[in-house]
Amino acid sequence: MTAKTALPEIYVSTDVETDGPVAGRHSMLSIGSAAYAPDKTLLGTFSANLETVPGLMADEHTAKWWATQPAAWAACRLDQEAPAAAMRRYVAWLKALPGRPVFVAYPAAFDFPFVQWYLDSYADENPFGYAVIDIKTYAMAVLRRPYRACGKQAMPADWFDPAPHTHVALDDALEQGALFCNMLAANLARR
Template sequence: MLSFASAAYTAGKELVGTFSANLVTLPGAAGHPDTMAWWATQPDAWRACRENPEEPAEAMVRYAKWLGGLPGKPVFVGYPAAFDFMFVYWYLIRFTGASPFSHSALDLKTYAMALLGTEFRATTKRSMPRAWFDDLPHRHVALDDAVEQGALFCAMLAARSGFIATS
């Protein structure tokens, strides 16, 4: 993991706080060729994720402390949750011994599928209602992604409650 971020929201879409860190690569780790080829297409995001990297142990301790200071019990939400949660959970367990998220994560694509009544593979951001998306940057920078995904989840919660149209 090179970089990660979280944006904490209330269900009412109030941004409570953010956390982000760029990490020093683990000893012996190397980028997968396919992943590195993707990074080559995203030079601004690559530069952003390599600014001021810190040791994973220090970053994860700070992250766990930040999570612990949030109101309520945090819920990991991601797009795709299976991919993002796997890394964050492993790093939390490895460097802090525990995960404030427990063993669970909520996947935005799966939640959208349930709300929209669509098939999983057909459920993409392009197939989701435009009303669910705020005008936020999509630069593949960890903090931008976290804010964007948090806002999307809050919009989905509101749609479920009937506060905004889903068509």
């Protein structure tokens, strides 16, 4: 076993806010990550609001949704950074974690493509590689139910910590990270 594989996994719960549904066509407005040890110890957080990418256009339907979320919109437009600066800072933060980062999201199919595109475009590296966990897929395995029957409404109440879902990237990353760690503990307890 090499030293690299001996490092513990760090679950990096990540949420992004965007101006459309497609990475590379639409801009990531905000990223929030919360790094958790498997025992739910919060090891650190990262957040950044990003400037939009020149040449990428906002999606009309997403803009209409943002109009219904004025507080979250205002939060993701504060203190904007150039994408290159933010993503280099993100890579440095990921590399400083005491283990190997695993990307965790709900749904990972939305969040990871944006993070991957921004890392590849602006930081020239992706510390996650393709180590990605989708929370709903993990729920499918733990609950032993079909994927479409594993939404949050089907999950046990004790998997949820009292945390708001605000559409502010870091808040939502903390919320879903705690959810994932609670699922992990429930799964391990069944062994």
